[in-house]
Amino acid sequence: MTNEAGVRIFPKINATSRTYTPGEWPTKEFVALDGTKTYLRFGNKRTDSTLELTFNNITDSQADEILDNYVYVNEKWSDTVEGTRWVVFTEDRGLNGADITSGLPSYLRELNLRWRYAKPPKVKSVQKGISNVTCSFVACLDSPKLN
Numbered sequence: 001m002t003n004e005a006g007v008r009i010f011p012k013i014n015a016t017s018r019t020y021t022p023g024e025w026p027t028k029e030f031v032a033l034d035g036t037k038t039y040l041r042f043g044n045k046r047t048d049s050t051l052e053l054t055f056n057n058i059t060d061s062q063a064d065e066i067l068d069n070y071v072y073v074n075e076k077w078s079d080t081v082e083g084t085r086w087v088v089f090t091e092d093r094g095l096n097g098a099d100i101t102s103g104l105p106s107y108l109r110e111l112n113l114r115w116r117y118a119k120p121p122k123v124k125s126v127q128k129g130i131s132n133v134t135c136s137f138v139a140c141l142d143s144p145k146l147n
């Protein structure tokens with residue numbers, strides 16, 4: 001599904017499992033000769049949150065929808081519509097109908113984080129017409145677009 005801005009929303013398929021790891025604040029550790037450690041934190045936003053969605057026993061046409069989303073999001077980086085570069089989730093698209101305004105799913109929609117595929121989706125054929133698909137995503141803080 002593509003909205004009026006050309007952004008492709010993740011297919012309307014419920015994941016059978018979801019693994020989320022919150023990101024970390026960019027930090028540098030310095031160790032003195034006597035073993036004393038000092039930490040410097042760069043910025044106030046976490047980066048590199050990860051999300052893995054597994055879709056078990058879905059139809060091959062649903063697996064094709066996921067692959068189409070992967071191709072669309074990754075081939076449009078030179079496009080002038082910036083929103084085409086990101087994976088967009090909604091309550092009923094990839095997040096199992098969860099309320100994304102509170103609880104764990106709210107972390108998936110943190111301000112300033114945008115989701116990209118960390119690697120291509122992995123498709124495993126279970127039987128004729130049925131597949132298991134695993135998608136890995138990483139959240140990024142991108143620089144503002146300069147004119």
